[in-house]
Amino acid sequence: MDIEVIKVPEGQRKPISKDDLSLGFGRLFTDHMFTMKYAPDKGWHDARIEPHHALELDPACMVLHYSQEAFEGLKAYHGPDGGVYLFRHMMNLQRLNRSCRRLVIPELPLDFVSDALKQLVLVDKEWIPHTEGCSLYIRPNVIATDPYLGVRPSDTYLFYIIMSPVAAYYPEGFNPVKIWVSDDYVRAAFGGVGEAKTGGNYAAGLKAQTEAKKSGFTQVLWLDAKERKYIEEVGTMNIFFIFDDELVTSPLTGSILPGVTRDSVLKIGKHWGMTVNERMISIDEVMEGAKSGRLKECFGSGTAAIISPVKAIKYKDELVTVGNGGTGPIAQKLYDHILGLQLGKVADPFDWVVRLDA
């Protein structure tokens, strides 16, 4: 399949802000997008790089009613050598196909999508911020497009990729967050769609997120749906704890999103010779660990922030401080190392980084 390329004429392109730090997250979009359609008789077809534009959808379009969709989030970076880099992007695309299988969406041809993604990034490469820590956020999305109100998998789909230049999450250094443990609401139950990156999971979390914000907390820490006892993840990040010398995160039991950053933290931790475990972590272990001093650090991991240190945790009526309430040395070292890898600045023993314009 060929990709038809329709570019925005030079004189009609949007101005690119030079003030990278005021970009925020996901508010501004580049000049171009990639689109591709699916129909049962044609398979994936009509692949195009074209001007970023509003979609025309029938109001009966199935994704708008029943949320049959899956998405991804990854980034492109400008290295100090002027190169354009992607980090583990095939892992994101493989996860997209796993989400598609769970949502009964036809799988995407991954090598083709990988080439399309690289081509799109290069078409809009002027949009990749140069300030360290800033990047181009890439959002692939696949949606059900049959105009039909019955509940069944759609026959037709639209896949697209849009891109947004984003600021560093913590432009002035880390700002450790306070998190709120939800014991009223759950994010995902065993057998549900928690391990798929699909819209319904996020709609389901908004109520708890809003209540947490109202009480002065940045994120919600989710417990398992059955016992309301074991840690799952935090907001839209996976979560890590350091108990004495052990680096731990929750196992992928089916209700947790398998993060690319989570996997990177686990592999780097092992590579550094740390004791690394994926095991069940109860909220009691966390609260007691914070009080006894056994809990040295806690941080979230995800593409947007990379590492997000946690300074305090509220569960029921108790508020505990993690470590000394600042950013722990391991959180800092992991952040520096992962960002260094993404920018092509540190040695990459895992072959995680691709340079696009080499």
Ligand SMILES: *Cc1c(COP(=O)(O)O)cnc(C)c1O
């Ligand atoms: C995307 C996401 C993550 C983090 O995944 P990364 O691949 O590291 O960005 C974790 N939890 C949820 C719920 C997510 O949506």
